[in-house]
Amino acid sequence: MREIVDSQWFDSVILLCIVVSCVTLAAQDPTKPSDTGVNQWLNYIDQAVLWVYIFEAATKVRSAPHLRVCRSFFLPSASVPYGPTHGSSVRRR
DSSP: OHHHHHSHHHHHHHHHHHHHHHHHHHHOOTTSOTTSHHHHHHHHHHHHHHHHHHHHHHHHHHHOHHHHHHHHHTSOOTTSOOSOOSSOOOOOO
16 A cells, blocks of 8 residues: 555546546536536546545555654553543642
């Protein structure tokens, strides 16, 4: 998975999707309904680009080594005290 994210073609495909998304958003006609004619095809293209973005985000999160460490931070552990700590640095008045 890491090889896919680090490859040059992956970044090129994502940049191409960004350009395609910008063009489709600029080409849509807001005065016509979105479910007719050209606007409908542009919506289909926009949805396809959205799924490419979701795939990109999922692969980058999945292959990020630093996020694996952060995930273990949120898991319950026996060494984590639940409740008030006894060695607190907060002074009482």
